[in-house]
Amino acid sequence: MDYMGKVLRSVDKKLQLFSLMNLRLSIILVLVCCIDGLVINPEVSTLLKVQSTLSGTLSNTMLLSWNVSRPVCRWKGVSWLYDGTPINCSLIKVRRSLSLAYNPKVSIRGIYLQGAGLKGMVPKELGSLTNLKWLNLNNNSLQGEIPPELGNVPNLSSLQLKSNELSGSIPATIWNLSDNLVELVLGFNGLSENIHEPPMANGSFPFFKRLELNNNSLSGVIPSFLATCSSLQILDLSGNSLSGSIPNELANLPNLTTLNLAHNNLSGRIPSFRQKFDKISFVENSASLCGQPLLNPCNLAPAASANITVNQLNLTRGHAKPSTGVIAGIIIGSIAVVVIVASLVIGCYHKSNRDGGVDRTSSSSSAPPKEKEEDMENEGGKLIHFQGGEHLTVDDVLNATGEVMGKSSYGTVYKARLRNGSMIALRLLRDGCLRSRGEFMPAIEELGKIRHGHLVSLRAFYSGTRGEKLLAYDYLPRGSLSELLHSTNRQAPGWARRHKIALGAARGLAYLHTGLPTSIIHGNIKSKNILVDDNYVAHLSDYGLHKLMNTTANLEMLDAAASQGYKAPELVKMKKANAKTDIYSFGIVLLEILTGRRSGRTDSSGRFIDLPTIVKTAVLEERISELFDLELLRGMRSPADEGLLQVLQLAMGCCAPSPSVRPHVKEVVRQLEEIRPKSQSPLYTPSPQYNSDDKSSREFLL
Numbered sequence: 201m202d203y204m205g206k207v208l209r210s211v212d213k214k215l216q217l218f219s220l221m222n223l224r225l226s227i228i229l230v231l232v233c234c235i236d237g238l239v240i241n242p243e244v245s246t247l248l249k250v251q252s253t254l255s256g257t258l259s260n261t262m263l264l265s266w267n268v269s270r271p272v273c274r275w276k277g278v279s280w281l282y283d284g285t286p287i288n289c290s291l292i293k294v295r296r297s298l299s300l301a302y303n304p305k306v307s308i309r310g311i312y313l314q315g316a317g318l319k320g321m322v323p324k325e326l327g328s329l330t331n332l333k334w335l336n337l338n339n340n341s342l343q344g345e346i347p348p349e350l351g352n353v354p355n356l357s358s359l360q361l362k363s364n365e366l367s368g369s370i371p372a373t374i375w376n377l378s379d380n381l382v383e384l385v386l387g388f389n390g391l392s393e394n395i396h397e398p399p400m401a402n403g404s405f406p407f408f409k410r411l412e413l414n415n416n417s418l419s420g421v422i423p424s425f426l427a428t429c430s431s432l433q434i435l436d437l438s439g440n441s442l443s444g445s446i447p448n449e450l451a452n453l454p455n456l457t458t459l460n461l462a463h464n465n466l467s468g469r470i471p472s473f474r475q476k477f478d479k480i481s482f483v484e485n486s487a488s489l490c491g492q493p494l495l496n497p498c499n500l501a502p503a504a505s506a507n508i509t510v511n512q513l514n515l516t517r518g519h520a521k522p523s524t525g526v527i528a529g530i531i532i533g534s535i536a537v538v539v540i541v542a543s544l545v546i547g548c549y550h551k552s553n554r555d556g557g558v559d560r561t562s563s564s565s566s567a568p569p570k571e572k573e574e575d576m577e578n579e580g581g582k583l584i585h586f587q588g589g590e591h592l593t594v595d596d597v598l599n600a601t602g603e604v605m606g607k608s609s610y611g612t613v614y615k616a617r618l619r620n621g622s623m624i625a626l627r628l629l630r631d632g633c634l635r636s637r638g639e640f641m642p643a644i645e646e647l648g649k650i651r652h653g654h655l656v657s658l659r660a661f662y663s664g665t666r667g668e669k670l671l672a673y674d675y676l677p678r679g680s681l682s683e684l685l686h687s688t689n690r691q692a693p694g695w696a697r698r699h700k701i702a703l704g705a706a707r708g709l710a711y712l713h714t715g716l717p718t719s720i721i722h723g724n725i726k727s728k729n730i731l732v733d734d735n736y737v738a739h740l741s742d743y744g745l746h747k748l749m750n751t752t753a754n755l756e757m758l759d760a761a762a763s764q765g766y767k768a769p770e771l772v773k774m775k776k777a778n779a780k781t782d783i784y785s786f787g788i789v790l791l792e793i794l795t796g797r798r799s800g801r802t803d804s805s806g807r808f809i810d811l812p813t814i815v816k817t818a819v820l821e822e823r824i825s826e827l828f829d830l831e832l833l834r835g836m837r838s839p840a841d842e843g844l845l846q847v848l849q850l851a852m853g854c855c856a857p858s859p860s861v862r863p864h865v866k867e868v869v870r871q872l873e874e875i876r877p878k879s880q881s882p883l884y885t886p887s888p889q890y891n892s893d894d895k896s897s898r899e900f901l902l
Contacts, residue, residue, distance in 0.1 A: 239302060239304075240268060240301060240302055241300075241301055241302060241303060241304060241306050241307075242304075243306070243307050243308050243329055243331075244268070244272065244301045244302075244306070246325050246326075246328055246329060247266060247275075247278070247308065247329075248266060248268075249323070249325045250323040250325050250326060251263050251266045253320060253321070253323045253325070254318050254319065254320045254323065261276070262276040262277050262313060262316050263316075266278075268301050269298075270298075271295060271296055271297050271298055271300065271301075272297075272300045272301050272306070273287065273289035273294060273295045273296075273297070273300070274295065277311060277312045277313045277316065278308060278310070278311055278312075279308075279309040279310040279312075279334075280300070280306060280307070280308060280309055281306070281307045281308070281309045281331055282300075282303070282305055282306055283305040284307075284331070286309060287300070287306070307329070307330070307331040308329050308331060308332055309331060309332070309333055309334070310332070310333055310334035310335070310336075311326075311332070311334070311335050311336065311337075312334070312336045313336065313337050313340070314336050314337070314338040314339055314340075314360075315338065315339040315340065315826070316337075316340060317340065317341070317826075318337065318340035318341065318342055319340070319341045319342070319343075320342065320343070321342060321343060321344035321345075321347075322337065322342055322344065322346060322347055322350075322361065322366070323347070324347035324349045325349075326347070326349070326350060326353070327347060327348075327349025327350050327351075327352045327353055328349070328352075329353060330353065330354060330355065331355055332353050332355065332356055333355050333356060333357050333358070334356075334357065334358045335350075335356065335358065335359050335360065336358070336360040337360065337361050337364070338360050338361065338362045338363055338364075338385070339362070339363045339364075340363075340364050341364065341365055341830060342361070342364040342365065342366060343364070343365045343366065343367070344366065344367065344368070345366065345367060345368035345369075345371075346361065346366060346368065346370065346371055346374070346386075346391075347371070348371035348372075348373040348374075349373075350371075350373070350374065351371060351372075351373025351374050351375070351376040351377060352373070352376070353377070354379075354380070355380055356377050356380065356381070357377075357380045357381060357382040357383070357407070358382055358383045359374070359377075359381075359383070359384050359385070359386075360383070360385040361385070361386050361389070362385045362386060362387040362388050362389070362412065363387070363388040363389075363797070364388075364389055365389065365390060365688060366386070366389040366390060366391060367389070367390045367391065367392070367688055368391065368392065368393075369391065369392060369393035369394070369396070370386065370391055370393075370395060370396065370413070370418075371396075372396040372398075372399075375396065375397075375398030375399065375425075376398075376399075378398060378404070378405045378408070379406070380407065381405060381407065381408050382407050382408065382409050382410070383408075383409060383410035383411075383412075384408075384410070384411050384412070384413075385410065385412045386412065386413050386416070387412045387413060387414040387415050387416070387436065388414070388415045388416075388798060389415075389416050390416065390417060390688030391413070391416040391417065391418055392416070392417040392418060392419065393418070393419060393420070394418070394419060394420030394421075395413065395418055395420060395422075395423045396423070397423050397424065397425055398425055404428045404429070404430075405425075405428070405429045405431070405432075406430075406431060407431055408429045408431055408432055409431050409432060409433045409434065409455075410432075410433060410434040411426070411429075411432065411434065411435050411436070411437075412434065412436040413436070413437050413440070414436040414437060414438045414439050414440070414460065415438070415439035415440075415798060416439070416440055417440065417441060418437070418440040418441065418442060419440070419441045419442065419443070420442065420443070420444075421442065421443060421444035421445075422437065422442055422444065422446060422447055422450075422461075422466075424447055424449070426447070426450060427447050427449030427450050427452070427453065428449075429453070430453065430454060430455065431455055432453055432455060432456055433455050433456060433457050433458065434457070434458040435450075435456060435458065435459050435460070436458070436459075436460040437460070437461055437464065438460040438461060438462045438463050438464070439462070439463045439464075440463070440464050441464060441465055442461075442464040442465065442466060443464070443465040443466065443467070443486075444466065444467065444468070445466065445467060445468030445469070446461065446466055446468065446470060446471055447471070448471045450471060450473070451471035451472055451473040451474060452474065453474075454474065456473070456474075456475060457475065459473070459475075459477050459481045460480075460481050461481055461482055461485070462480060462481060462482060462483045462484050462485070462760075463483075463484045463485070464484075464485050465485060465486050465604075465607070466482075466485040466486060466489050467485070467486040467488040467489050468488070468489065468490070469490055469491045469498050470482060470489065470490070470491035470492065470493075470494065472492075476493075477493065478493060478759070479493040479494055479495075479756060479759060480759045480760070481493075482494055483608070483756060483759065483760045484606075484607050484608045484760060485607065486607065487607070487611075487612060487628075487630060495632055495633065495752060495753070495756070496630070496632055582662070582663045583660065583661070583662050583663075584644070584645075584648070584660065584661045584662075585659060585660040585661075585672075586648035586649065586657075586658055586659055586660065586661075587648075587649075587651060587657075587659075588651075588657055588659050588674075601616070601617050603615055605625070606728070608757075608760065610629065610630050610633045610745070610749055610753050610756065610757065611627050611628050611629045611630050611633075612627070612628045613625060613626070613627045613628075614626045614627075614628070615675060616675075623675040623677070624659070624672050624673065624674070624675050625656075625672070625673040625674065625675040625676075626670055626671070626672055626673075627670065627671040627672075627673065628668070628669070628670055629669040629670070629671065629748065630753075631667045631668070631669065633749050633750060633752070633753030633756070634669060634748060634749065634750060634753075635747075635748060635749065635750050639747075640669075640748055643744070643747035643748050644658075644661050644748070646718075646744070646747070647743075647744045647747070648661065650716070650720075650743075650744075652708060652711045652715070653707075653708075653737070654704045654705065654707045654708030654711065654737070654738055654739055654740060655708050655711065655712070655739060655740050655741075655743060656673050656674055656676070656731055656739045656740065656741040657673065657674055658671060658672070658673060659672045659673060659674065660672035673741070674739075676731040676732060676733050676739060677733075677734070678731075678732045678733060678734060678736075679731070679732065680727060680728045680729070680730060680731050680732070681701055681705075681727040681728075681730040681731075681732060681738070681789070681792075681793070682726070682727035682728040682730075682792075682798075684701075684732060685727065685792060685793070685796055685829075686796075686798055691831070692796060692829065692831040692832075693736065694831070694832065694834070694835075695832050695836065695842055695844070695877050696877040697736045698793045698832065699843070699847075699872070699875065699876075699877050700736050700737070700738070701730065701732060701736060701738040701793070702738075702789070702790060702793055702847070702872060703738075703869070703872045703873065704737050704738030704739070705730045705738040705740055705786070705789065706786065706865065706868050706869045706872055707869055708738065708739065708740040708743075709722060709725070709740060709782060709786060709865055709868075710865045710866055710868075710869050712740070712743055712744075713779050713782070713865045714865065714866065719779070720743060720744050720747075721746065721777050721778055721779060721781075721782060722740065722742070722743045722744075722777075722782050722785075723743075723745070723746040723754070723757065723777035723781075723782070724742050724745065724746075724757055724766075724785075725740070725766065725782055725785035725786050725789065726764060726766045726785065726788070726789065726799075727789055727792050727793075727799075729741045729742045730789065745757070746777065764799055764800040765788055765799030765800035765810045765811060766784075766785040766788050766789075766799060766800075767781075767784075767785075768780070768781040768784035768785065768859070769784075769857055770859055779865065780859035780860075780862050781859075782865075783854050783862045783863065783864075783865060783868065784854060784855055784859075784862065786854055786865075786868065787812075787850075787851045787852070787853070787854025787855035787862075788810070788811055788812075788851075788855060790847060790848075790850065790851035790854065791811040791812065791815060791848075791851045791852075791855070792811065793847075794827065794828055794829065794832065794844060794847060794848055794851065795811065795814075795815075795827055795828065795829055796828075796829025796830075796831060796832065797811065797814070797829075799811050811855075812852065812855040814827075815827060815848070815851075815852060816852075824845075824848075825839070827848070828844060832844070842877055843875035843876070843877065846871070846875050847872070847875060850863070850868065850871050850872070854868065
């Protein structure tokens with residue numbers, strides 16, 4: 201009985217306590233309901249609608265703080281105004297005030313949700329926040345198009361949406377913000393189409409200081425209105441498909457300090473800017489982009505004004521000079537008034553190089569066979585082919601159709617379809633960047649003999665009568681690791697496939713460093729140069745190119761690697777790649793695989809930040825779990841169990857500032873071999889599939 205009495209008394213106390221808590225909650229609700237006539241501030245109400253449109257809000261601590269039962273000063277990522285004056289939330293009375301959410305004089309000043317794990321679409325309701333001045337949604341997973349309603353926010357001066365998954369075009373309404381716009385940051389998305397010119401009625405952007413549209417899929421020309429933005433300091437349009445010439449008026453901008461137009465299809469003469477910009481700002485554009493600081497002078501580029509789009513290059517046999525028999529049929533530009541003579545010059549240049557029809561020698565032969573030399577003399581050039589390309593003929597390649605796959609300061613790569621339907625990759629080398637013939641030809645013969653299951657094989661080499669140089673390689677239809685990781689048109693691969701690609705690339709690099717009589721330094725390792733076949737087997741491309749290039753071109757290659765975040769720190773002084781700098785670049789590739797982020801990004805002030813810095817910061821702030829790509833973690837129980845933490849540690853070891861600390865390539869292979877994903881995909885085959893008869897290369901990997 202005593203025991204039952206104690207139990208009943210305990211239950212009674214708990215009921216009383218529960219009743220008291222309910223009473224307190226009821227009092228709070230009554231007080232809240234009585235504030236300012238029960239009418240929630242319209243901008244507060246809009247923010248609650250924004251919260252509901254973003255997925256994943258139940259697990260997002262920042263968005264969960266947006267609740268009218270809490271004072272607005274405790275809403276994370278939001279700053280406020282009262283009657284146009286910033287609210288000082290550091291004051292205790294203000295910080296605890298529940299009435300502000302119901303006061304009609306309160307409005308939203310800024311929203312900062314950078315790296316908050318947001319999903320869904322950019323809410324169009326944000327366009328109704330009339331006093332909004334700053335909107336920062338960088339580094340999230342937002343998809344869809346940029347809502348045109350954002351152009352209706354009269355006071356918006358800073359719009360930052362970079363590193364999301366946005367698509368579509370940049371809405372023309374954005375330029376309605378011209379009177380107050382200070383910075384527009386939309387880089388690292390999937391935006392496409394042309395950059396619209398603002399309406400004529402708009403102002404001249406008196407405060408516009410920063411425009412970053414880099415690493416998208418934008419096309420068309422550089423908009424002319426930028427030349428009127430006299431306050432512009434940072435302009436980054438790199439990593440797109442912009443064509444045409446660089447407007448001369450841009451050179452007169454008085455405050456421009458940072459310029460990046462690299463990795464586009466720009467052509468013509470580079471204007472004489474007031475400021476001195478490095479060649480990194482202009483690399484990997486059209487071969488006809490000329491002038492300082494690039495190496496090719498404009499007097500050697502008569503066709504510089506002709507704009508050739510990627511899909512307009514037709515590699516059919518044309519009407520060339522009778523002595524050469526090379527091609528002349530190139531479909532030029534999107535405007536019919538493009539000078540036809542210029543198109544013929546470009547056609548002859550590109551197609552004579554694509555006459556990389558392959559000779560019938562074996563890889564062990566150091567000289568081309570006599571019968572094929574005679575065939576090539578009829579075409580006005582000389583063709584050497586290596587193992588695996590014996591089935592090709594000169595006529596096949598001359599009548600191939602192709603399109604541009606990539607461009608760099610030292611050449612252009614084309615995808616070419618032969619008459620039998622098969623595909624090859626053709627690299628046209630720029631003549632001004634090559635070594636002398638005495639150094640060049642031995643290097644070609646050396647590269648032509650290399651065969652390995654994780655390297656893209658050189659199948660042929662063509663030399664034209666005017667100095668044209670063309671390399672023919674295997675074509676891998678699945679594309680590069682960079683495309684797999686960052687393309688918005690396909691789903692990123694899971695951990696099993698990424699691990700397989702990393703291991704294959706490491707094995708290919710190990711063969712270059714240790715599996716040849718004379719080791720070869722790659723010198724340009726990056727995700728774009730790791731190609732993947734249908735079975736997700738990795739193949740390193742672009743290896744040994746430094747053997748073909750002169751010193752200046754090799755420096756340009758290193759500068760391009762630096763602009764994309766793959767350059768080892770010591771290369772700033774050494775200017776010469778080695779095995780340890782290759783390991784550093786491979787470490788960057790591993791970080792790219794783990795994080796899903798492109799290397800070589802910039803921060804809010806336009807300063808360069810590399811992936812190792814991002815990782816170190818996350819480790820110090822104990823945010824390691826936030827580093828990994830969400831697609832990588834899908835369906836995964838534990839990153840540690842799957843080996844992600846071990847690979848992260850290996851990657852940071854490869855990226856060590858001191859070269860002596862970085863692991864040997866064999867150690868990299870060994871560690872990756874020991875790390876096996878538990879959830880393997882159907883295409884996961886750790887042992888590579890070989891298409892080579894070179895027994896030694898197979899034994900090296902097995």
